[in-house]
Amino acid sequence: MQDLLAAAIQRRRPLLERAVAEGTDALRLLHGVAEGAPGLTVDRYGPILLVQTWRDPLPDGVLPRLEEVAAEALGTGLTAVWNHRPASAREYARLHAVELPQAVVATELGLRFDARPRHRGNDPLLFLDLRTLRRRVIAHGARTVLNLFSYTCGVGTAALRGGADQVWNVDFAASALDVGLANAALNDLPTDRVRQVHHDALPILRMLAGAKPGRRRPTIEVEPRTFELVVLDPPAFSKGPWGAVDVVRDYPTLLKPALACTAEGGVLAVTQHVASVSLEDFLATLRRTAEKLGRRVAIDVMEPEEDFPSFDGRPPLKIAWVRA
Ligand SMILES: C[S@@+](CC[C@H](N)C(=O)[O-])C[C@H]1O[C@@H](n2cnc3c(N)ncnc32)[C@H](O)[C@@H]1O
Structure with a gap:
Protein backbone atom coordinates (compact mmCIF):
# COMPACT_ATOMS: atom_id res chain seq x y z
CA MET A 1 0.00 0.00 0.00
CA GLN A 2 2.83 2.39 0.79
CA ASP A 3 4.30 1.84 -2.71
CA LEU A 4 0.93 2.64 -4.26
CA LEU A 5 0.74 5.85 -2.22
CA ALA A 6 4.29 6.86 -3.17
CA ALA A 7 3.53 6.26 -6.88
CA ALA A 8 0.19 8.12 -6.68
CA ILE A 9 1.85 11.16 -5.06
CA GLN A 10 4.56 11.04 -7.73
CA ARG A 11 1.87 11.14 -10.47
CA ARG A 12 0.33 14.16 -8.77
CA ARG A 13 3.53 16.25 -8.72
CA PRO A 14 2.32 18.90 -11.22
CA LEU A 15 -1.08 19.02 -9.51
CA LEU A 16 0.52 19.38 -6.08
CA GLU A 17 2.68 22.26 -7.32
CA ARG A 18 -0.37 24.04 -8.72
CA ALA A 19 -2.25 23.34 -5.48
CA VAL A 20 0.41 25.08 -3.40
CA ALA A 21 0.33 28.07 -5.75
CA GLU A 22 -3.47 28.39 -5.52
CA GLY A 23 -3.75 27.87 -1.77
CA THR A 24 -4.99 24.28 -1.67
CA ASP A 25 -3.81 21.70 0.86
CA ALA A 26 -6.86 19.45 0.70
CA LEU A 27 -6.46 16.79 -2.00
CA ARG A 28 -6.99 13.14 -2.68
CA LEU A 29 -3.59 11.43 -2.77
CA LEU A 30 -4.66 7.86 -3.59
CA HIS A 31 -7.98 7.15 -5.25
CA GLY A 32 -8.92 3.55 -4.57
CA VAL A 33 -9.35 1.00 -7.34
CA ALA A 34 -8.53 3.54 -10.07
CA GLU A 35 -4.98 3.59 -8.70
CA GLY A 36 -4.67 -0.09 -7.80
CA ALA A 37 -5.99 0.15 -4.23
CA PRO A 38 -9.55 -1.20 -4.14
CA GLY A 39 -11.42 -0.18 -1.00
CA LEU A 40 -8.80 2.37 0.11
CA THR A 41 -8.53 6.13 -0.24
CA VAL A 42 -5.89 8.49 1.14
CA ASP A 43 -6.58 12.21 1.41
CA ARG A 44 -4.66 15.16 2.71
CA TYR A 45 -6.73 17.64 4.71
CA GLY A 46 -4.25 20.32 5.82
CA PRO A 47 -2.32 18.76 8.74
CA ILE A 48 -4.15 15.41 8.50
CA LEU A 49 -3.50 12.33 6.37
CA LEU A 50 -6.95 10.73 6.25
CA VAL A 51 -6.89 7.04 5.34
CA GLN A 52 -10.32 5.53 4.69
CA THR A 53 -10.96 1.83 4.15
CA TRP A 54 -14.25 0.76 2.59
CA ARG A 55 -13.92 -3.04 2.73
CA ASP A 56 -11.04 -4.68 4.61
CA PRO A 57 -9.59 -2.99 7.69
CA LEU A 58 -6.05 -1.66 7.42
CA PRO A 59 -3.50 -4.39 8.32
CA ASP A 60 -1.40 -3.75 11.45
CA GLY A 61 1.61 -1.50 10.94
CA VAL A 62 0.46 -0.03 7.60
CA LEU A 63 -0.77 3.34 8.90
CA PRO A 64 2.63 4.51 10.22
CA ARG A 65 4.22 3.49 6.93
CA LEU A 66 1.69 5.49 4.93
CA GLU A 67 2.43 8.42 7.26
CA GLU A 68 6.15 8.08 6.55
CA VAL A 69 5.66 7.89 2.77
CA ALA A 70 3.45 10.99 2.80
CA ALA A 71 5.88 12.94 5.00
CA GLU A 72 8.80 12.09 2.74
CA ALA A 73 6.96 12.78 -0.52
CA LEU A 74 5.21 15.96 0.62
CA GLY A 75 8.08 17.31 2.70
CA THR A 76 5.88 17.83 5.73
CA GLY A 77 4.72 15.66 8.61
CA LEU A 78 0.99 14.92 8.74
CA THR A 79 -1.01 13.18 11.46
CA ALA A 80 -2.43 9.95 10.07
CA VAL A 81 -6.04 9.14 10.92
CA TRP A 82 -7.67 5.88 9.88
CA ASN A 83 -11.46 5.72 9.50
CA HIS A 84 -12.93 2.32 8.61
CA ARG A 85 -16.11 3.27 6.75
CA PRO A 86 -18.18 0.14 7.29
CA ALA A 87 -18.01 1.06 11.01
CA SER A 88 -19.90 4.01 12.48
CA ALA A 89 -18.28 7.32 13.42
CA ARG A 90 -18.29 6.26 17.08
CA GLU A 91 -16.42 3.06 16.27
CA TYR A 92 -13.68 4.85 14.31
CA ALA A 93 -12.09 5.94 17.60
CA ARG A 94 -12.21 2.41 19.00
CA LEU A 95 -10.48 0.95 15.93
CA HIS A 96 -7.85 3.67 15.80
CA ALA A 97 -7.43 6.11 18.66
CA VAL A 98 -5.54 9.28 17.80
CA GLU A 99 -4.96 12.54 19.62
CA LEU A 100 -6.29 15.42 17.56
CA PRO A 101 -6.45 19.16 18.14
CA GLN A 102 -9.89 20.75 18.66
CA ALA A 103 -9.63 22.55 15.34
CA VAL A 104 -8.33 21.12 12.07
CA VAL A 105 -8.40 23.53 9.16
CA ALA A 106 -7.68 22.69 5.52
CA THR A 107 -7.42 25.21 2.70
CA GLU A 108 -8.83 25.01 -0.78
CA LEU A 109 -8.45 27.75 -3.39
CA GLY A 110 -7.46 30.08 -0.57
CA LEU A 111 -10.62 29.27 1.43
CA ARG A 112 -10.36 27.72 4.88
CA PHE A 113 -12.58 24.82 5.86
CA ASP A 114 -13.23 22.89 9.04
CA ALA A 115 -11.67 19.50 8.25
CA ARG A 116 -11.86 17.63 11.54
CA PRO A 117 -11.50 13.97 10.56
CA ARG A 118 -13.49 12.84 13.60
CA HIS A 119 -16.89 14.35 14.29
CA ARG A 120 -20.49 13.18 14.64
CA GLY A 121 -20.91 11.96 11.08
CA ASN A 122 -19.14 9.34 8.98
CA ASP A 123 -18.14 11.48 5.99
CA PRO A 124 -15.31 13.99 5.92
CA LEU A 125 -16.56 17.55 6.44
CA LEU A 126 -15.49 18.59 2.93
CA PHE A 127 -16.03 16.43 -0.17
C1 LIG B 1 -24.15 14.45 -0.85
S1 LIG B 1 -24.39 15.39 0.61
C2 LIG B 1 -24.33 16.95 -0.16
C3 LIG B 1 -22.92 17.51 -0.27
C4 LIG B 1 -22.88 18.99 -0.42
N1 LIG B 1 -23.62 19.46 -1.56
C5 LIG B 1 -21.47 19.53 -0.43
O1 LIG B 1 -21.22 20.49 -1.15
O2 LIG B 1 -20.64 19.03 0.31
C6 LIG B 1 -26.08 15.16 0.98
C7 LIG B 1 -26.68 16.09 2.05
O3 LIG B 1 -28.08 16.04 1.88
C8 LIG B 1 -28.72 16.13 3.13
N2 LIG B 1 -30.08 15.60 2.93
C9 LIG B 1 -30.44 14.36 2.54
N3 LIG B 1 -31.77 14.30 2.32
C10 LIG B 1 -32.25 15.54 2.58
C11 LIG B 1 -33.55 16.13 2.51
N4 LIG B 1 -34.60 15.42 2.14
N5 LIG B 1 -33.67 17.42 2.82
C12 LIG B 1 -32.60 18.15 3.21
N6 LIG B 1 -31.35 17.67 3.29
C13 LIG B 1 -31.18 16.37 2.98
C14 LIG B 1 -27.82 15.39 4.08
O4 LIG B 1 -28.01 15.86 5.40
C15 LIG B 1 -26.44 15.74 3.49
O5 LIG B 1 -25.90 16.86 4.16
Missing part, protein backbone atom coordinates in the same frame (compact mmCIF):
# COMPACT_ATOMS: atom_id res chain seq x y z
CA LEU A 128 -12.88 16.85 -2.22
CA ASP A 129 -14.36 15.67 -5.54
CA LEU A 130 -16.65 18.70 -5.58
CA ARG A 131 -13.68 21.10 -5.73
CA THR A 132 -14.23 21.43 -9.47
CA LEU A 133 -17.72 22.86 -8.81
CA ARG A 134 -16.57 25.13 -5.97
CA ARG A 135 -13.88 26.50 -8.29
CA ARG A 136 -16.44 27.25 -10.98
CA VAL A 137 -18.89 28.80 -8.55
CA ILE A 138 -16.21 31.22 -7.30
CA ALA A 139 -15.32 32.21 -10.88
CA HIS A 140 -18.96 32.47 -11.99
CA GLY A 141 -19.83 35.04 -9.34
CA ALA A 142 -23.63 34.67 -9.17
CA ARG A 143 -25.35 37.24 -6.93
CA THR A 144 -28.12 34.97 -5.64
CA VAL A 145 -27.46 31.30 -4.91
CA LEU A 146 -29.65 28.44 -3.74
CA ASN A 147 -27.49 25.58 -2.43
CA LEU A 148 -29.72 22.53 -1.98
CA PHE A 149 -28.56 19.55 0.14
CA SER A 150 -25.76 21.87 1.21
CA TYR A 151 -24.12 19.63 3.87
CA THR A 152 -21.33 21.83 5.36
CA CYS A 153 -21.93 24.58 2.78
CA GLY A 154 -18.71 24.16 0.80
CA VAL A 155 -20.43 25.45 -2.34
CA GLY A 156 -22.20 28.19 -0.38
CA THR A 157 -18.85 29.34 1.02
CA ALA A 158 -17.43 29.38 -2.51
CA ALA A 159 -20.44 31.43 -3.66
CA LEU A 160 -19.78 34.02 -0.94
CA ARG A 161 -16.15 34.20 -2.04
CA GLY A 162 -17.46 34.73 -5.58
CA GLY A 163 -19.27 37.83 -4.34
CA ALA A 164 -22.83 36.56 -3.82
CA ASP A 165 -25.26 38.91 -2.01
CA GLN A 166 -27.60 36.12 -0.93
CA VAL A 167 -26.79 32.46 -0.34
CA TRP A 168 -29.41 30.02 0.88
CA ASN A 169 -28.01 26.73 2.19
CA VAL A 170 -30.72 24.09 2.62
CA ASP A 171 -30.17 20.89 4.60
CA PHE A 172 -32.03 18.94 7.26
CA ALA A 173 -28.83 18.33 9.25
CA ALA A 174 -28.42 21.20 11.74
CA SER A 175 -24.87 20.16 12.65
CA ALA A 176 -23.78 20.38 8.98
CA LEU A 177 -25.31 23.86 8.64
CA ASP A 178 -23.54 24.95 11.84
CA VAL A 179 -20.20 23.86 10.38
CA GLY A 180 -21.13 25.73 7.19
CA LEU A 181 -21.80 29.01 8.99
CA ALA A 182 -18.56 28.62 10.94
CA ASN A 183 -16.73 28.05 7.63
CA ALA A 184 -18.03 31.37 6.29
CA ALA A 185 -16.88 33.11 9.49
CA LEU A 186 -13.50 31.35 9.31
CA ASN A 187 -12.96 33.13 6.00
CA ASP A 188 -14.23 36.52 7.17
CA LEU A 189 -17.05 36.24 4.65
CA PRO A 190 -20.28 38.18 5.29
CA THR A 191 -22.45 35.73 7.24
CA ASP A 192 -25.35 38.21 7.10
CA ARG A 193 -25.68 37.30 3.40
CA VAL A 194 -26.31 33.66 4.31
CA ARG A 195 -29.65 32.07 5.12
CA GLN A 196 -29.30 28.63 6.71
CA VAL A 197 -32.54 26.81 5.93
CA HIS A 198 -32.73 23.95 8.38
CA HIS A 199 -35.47 21.86 6.81
CA ASP A 200 -36.25 19.01 4.47
CA ALA A 201 -35.32 20.36 1.06
CA LEU A 202 -38.33 18.95 -0.81
CA PRO A 203 -41.09 21.28 0.47
CA ILE A 204 -38.71 24.27 0.44
CA LEU A 205 -37.90 23.63 -3.20
CA ARG A 206 -41.56 23.14 -4.12
CA MET A 207 -42.57 26.40 -2.41
CA LEU A 208 -39.75 28.31 -4.11
CA ALA A 209 -41.01 26.95 -7.43
CA GLY A 210 -44.53 28.17 -6.63
CA ALA A 211 -46.05 24.76 -5.89
CA LYS A 212 -47.70 23.35 -2.79
CA PRO A 213 -45.18 22.02 -0.25
CA GLY A 214 -46.96 18.69 0.13
CA ARG A 215 -49.63 17.31 2.41
CA ARG A 216 -47.74 18.08 5.60
CA ARG A 217 -47.17 21.67 6.65
CA PRO A 218 -43.48 22.68 6.63
CA THR A 219 -42.04 24.43 9.68
CA ILE A 220 -40.51 27.12 7.47
CA GLU A 221 -42.49 28.88 4.75
CA VAL A 222 -40.87 30.64 1.82
CA GLU A 223 -42.26 32.70 -1.06
CA PRO A 224 -41.79 31.69 -4.70
CA ARG A 225 -38.65 33.22 -6.20
CA THR A 226 -35.72 32.51 -8.49
CA PHE A 227 -31.95 32.46 -7.99
CA GLU A 228 -29.17 33.19 -10.49
CA LEU A 229 -27.48 29.93 -9.49
CA VAL A 230 -29.17 26.83 -8.12
CA VAL A 231 -26.94 23.99 -6.92
CA LEU A 232 -28.57 20.58 -6.66
CA ASP A 233 -26.29 17.94 -5.12
CA PRO A 234 -28.60 15.40 -3.49
CA PRO A 235 -27.75 12.05 -1.93
CA ALA A 236 -28.66 8.95 -3.93
CA PHE A 237 -31.64 8.25 -1.70
CA SER A 238 -33.33 9.67 1.37
CA LYS A 239 -36.85 9.45 2.69
CA GLY A 240 -38.77 11.85 4.88
CA PRO A 241 -42.29 13.06 5.65
CA TRP A 242 -42.38 15.12 2.44
CA GLY A 243 -41.45 12.23 0.17
CA ALA A 244 -38.37 10.50 -1.13
CA VAL A 245 -35.23 11.75 -2.80
CA ASP A 246 -34.39 9.05 -5.34
CA VAL A 247 -32.01 10.18 -8.06
CA VAL A 248 -32.07 6.82 -9.84
CA ARG A 249 -35.81 6.23 -10.16
CA ASP A 250 -37.17 9.74 -9.97
CA TYR A 251 -34.73 12.62 -10.42
CA PRO A 252 -37.35 14.86 -12.14
CA THR A 253 -39.14 15.33 -8.79
CA LEU A 254 -36.13 17.43 -7.80
CA LEU A 255 -35.06 18.65 -11.22
CA LYS A 256 -38.40 20.22 -12.15
CA PRO A 257 -38.71 22.62 -9.20
CA ALA A 258 -34.95 23.26 -9.23
CA LEU A 259 -35.14 24.38 -12.86
CA ALA A 260 -38.29 26.36 -12.14
CA CYS A 261 -36.51 28.43 -9.50
CA THR A 262 -33.43 28.99 -11.67
CA ALA A 263 -33.68 32.51 -13.10
CA GLU A 264 -33.92 32.94 -16.89
CA GLY A 265 -30.32 33.19 -18.04
CA GLY A 266 -29.18 31.58 -14.79
CA VAL A 267 -27.46 28.29 -14.08
CA LEU A 268 -28.53 25.02 -12.50
CA ALA A 269 -25.47 23.05 -11.33
CA VAL A 270 -26.57 19.49 -10.81
CA THR A 271 -24.84 16.25 -9.82
CA GLN A 272 -25.48 12.55 -10.16
CA HIS A 273 -23.30 10.44 -7.85
CA VAL A 274 -24.71 7.00 -8.63
CA ALA A 275 -22.09 5.09 -10.63
CA SER A 276 -24.65 2.83 -12.33
CA VAL A 277 -26.40 5.83 -13.94
CA SER A 278 -24.50 6.65 -17.13
CA LEU A 279 -23.65 10.21 -18.12
CA GLU A 280 -25.85 9.75 -21.20
CA ASP A 281 -28.88 8.75 -19.12
CA PHE A 282 -28.30 11.58 -16.67
CA LEU A 283 -28.11 14.12 -19.50
CA ALA A 284 -31.17 12.63 -21.20
CA THR A 285 -33.17 13.02 -17.95
CA LEU A 286 -32.00 16.62 -17.67
CA ARG A 287 -32.93 17.44 -21.26
CA ARG A 288 -36.34 15.77 -21.02
CA THR A 289 -37.16 17.64 -17.82
CA ALA A 290 -36.12 20.98 -19.33
CA GLU A 291 -38.15 20.29 -22.45
CA LYS A 292 -41.27 19.54 -20.40
CA LEU A 293 -40.87 22.88 -18.63
CA GLY A 294 -40.27 24.64 -21.96
CA ARG A 295 -36.79 25.75 -20.86
CA ARG A 296 -34.01 25.88 -23.45
CA VAL A 297 -30.80 24.65 -21.87
CA ALA A 298 -27.12 24.47 -22.78
CA ILE A 299 -25.32 21.78 -20.82
CA ASP A 300 -21.66 21.73 -19.99
CA VAL A 301 -20.38 18.49 -18.44
CA MET A 302 -17.81 18.91 -15.68
CA GLU A 303 -15.48 16.29 -14.25
CA PRO A 304 -13.71 15.96 -10.91
CA GLU A 305 -10.12 17.30 -10.93
CA GLU A 306 -7.02 15.16 -11.54
CA ASP A 307 -6.75 13.90 -7.97
CA PHE A 308 -9.81 11.77 -8.82
CA PRO A 309 -8.51 9.76 -11.80
CA SER A 310 -10.86 7.38 -13.55
CA PHE A 311 -9.73 4.09 -15.08
CA ASP A 312 -12.42 4.09 -17.78
CA GLY A 313 -13.00 7.80 -18.40
CA ARG A 314 -16.43 7.48 -16.80
CA PRO A 315 -16.16 9.00 -13.31
CA PRO A 316 -19.00 7.97 -10.97
CA LEU A 317 -19.58 11.63 -10.05
CA LYS A 318 -21.23 13.41 -12.96
CA ILE A 319 -21.72 17.19 -12.80
CA ALA A 320 -23.75 19.21 -15.26
CA TRP A 321 -23.53 23.01 -15.49
CA VAL A 322 -26.87 23.82 -17.07
CA ARG A 323 -27.43 27.31 -18.48
CA ALA A 324 -31.18 27.66 -18.42
